[in-house]
Amino acid sequence: QITLKESGPTLVKPTQTLTLTCTFSGFLLSTSGVGVGWIRQPPGKALEWLALIYWNDDKRYSPSLKRRLTVTKDTSKNQVVLTMTNMDPVDTATYYCVHDISGWYYLFDYWGQGTLVSVSS
Amino acid sequence: QSALTQPASVSGSPGQSITISCTGTSSDVGGYNYVSWFQQHPGKAPKLMIHDVSNRPSGVSNRFSGSKSGNTASLTISGLQAEDEADYYCSSYTRSSACVFGTGTKVTVL
Numbered sequence: 001q002i003t004l005k006e007s008g009p010t011l012v013k014p015t016q017t018l019t020l021t022c023t024f025s026g027f028l029l030s031t032s033g034v035g036v037g038w039i040r041q042p043p044g045k046a047l048e049w050l051a052l053i054y055w056n057d058d059k060r061y062s063p064s065l066k067r068r069l070t071v072t073k074d075t076s077k078n079q080v081v082l083t084m085t086n087m088d089p090v091d092t093a094t095y096y097c098v099h100d101i102s103g104w105y106y107l108f109d110y111w112g113q114g115t116l117v118s119v120s121s
Numbered sequence: 122q123s124a125l126t127q128p129a130s131v132s133g134s135p136g137q138s139i140t141i142s143c144t145g146t147s148s149d150v151g152g153y154n155y156v157s158w159f160q161q162h163p164g165k166a167p168k169l170m171i172h173d174v175s176n177r178p179s180g181v182s183n184r185f186s187g188s189k190s191g192n193t194a195s196l197t198i199s200g201l202q203a204e205d206e207a208d209y210y211c212s213s214y215t216r217s218s219a220c221v222f223g224t225g226t227k228v229t230v231l
Contacts, residue, residue, distance in 0.1 A: 039222075046124060047159075047167065047210050049220040063122055063219055096166060105155040106212065106220040109178060111166040 002026035004036070004097045004112035011118050012087050018117060022080040022097030029055055029075050035100035036073065036080040037108070040093040048093075052100060053080060089119045125150060125211055125223035132229040138199040141226045143211035144192060149221055151192035155214035158187055158196045162207045170209075171196060198228070206230045 008020035022036055029036060037052030037060075051071040052060045061069050070083045084091065095117055099110035126144040133139040143150065143158075150156055154174045159167035169178055171187035174194060184199045194213070198205055211223040 037220075046225040047212075047222040049212070049222060052220075060218060060220075063217060102155075105153070105214040107155075107157060107169075107172050108159075108167075108212075109169050109172075111168070114166055 002099055002110045004099060004110060006095060006097045006112045006115040008095075008115060008117065010116060011120065013121050014088055014119060016087050018082075018084045018087050018091070020082045020084075020095055020097075020115065020117075022082070022112065024078050024080070024097070024099070027099065029053075029073055029078070029080070031055055033101060033103035035102070037098045037100055037106075038071070038082045039096045039098055039108070039111075040091075041096070041114075042090070042093040045093075049106070050084075050095075051082060052098075052106070054100075054104070058104070087119045091117070092119045093117060122215060122217065122219055122221050125213060125221055127209075127211060127223040127226045129224070130227045130229065132231055133198075133201045134231045135201055135203065137201050138197060139201060139228065141196045141198075141209055141211075141228070143194040143196070143213075143223045145194075145213055145221070146192055148216040149213040150189065150194050150211075152216060153214045154189070156187070156189060156194040157212045158185075158194075159210045159212070160205075160207050161210065167210065201230055203230050 158171040
């Protein structure tokens with residue numbers, strides 16, 4: 001049974017760096033074809049894809065946010081970490097961690113419950 | 122990368138069929154058969170309903186079906202039920218090896 005859970009701060013100040021951790025179970029990120037990614041959703045707005053890391057360390061980023069994002073994995077801990085620099089109030093959103101089984105073309109079959117991050121001074 | 126275009130809202134009566142469109146370009150929807158559809162109830166995480174344009178994951182009702190023509194993908198819900206009332210999002214692989222989501226559609230069961 002695959003599960004994912006996001007953890008991190010609920011409140012960050014403008015210009016700070018956000019660090020979110022996805023802790024997962026039920027699969028190995030060392031298995032061929034598997035990826036773990038991040039998607040966010042501002043309150044009342046649409047989903048937005050942020051980043052993803054595959055089993056072979058292939059990393060993908062949203063073109064519009066690429067300069068601010070870094071995604072890394074720790075296969076020994078079953079964790080994936082997302083960092084986003086220079087946070088702004090418009091980055092207030094629920095951040096979801098997702099499991100990707102496609103190998104390269106984004107098939108998000110399992111989602112975490114999401115964590116709401118607010119950006120405010 | 123612009124979001125894929127979906128109608129803001131679609132409604133139907135119980136038992137009817139409705140179709141939600143998802144329009145992109147030849148660089149995303151039109152160029153690849155890698156379109157997914159997600160259902161999201163209020164306060165919940167999205168749920169995968171369709172992948173690879175028309176494939177249903179195990180456990181998803183066969184009332185949900187997907188198709189694509191040119192740069193537009195579609196999700197059809199047949200035999201509309203009260204529990205289908207939710208927000209729906211499409212997504213697609215893009216030529217720049219990224220992922221793009223749709224603007225979202227609110228489905229109302231009258």
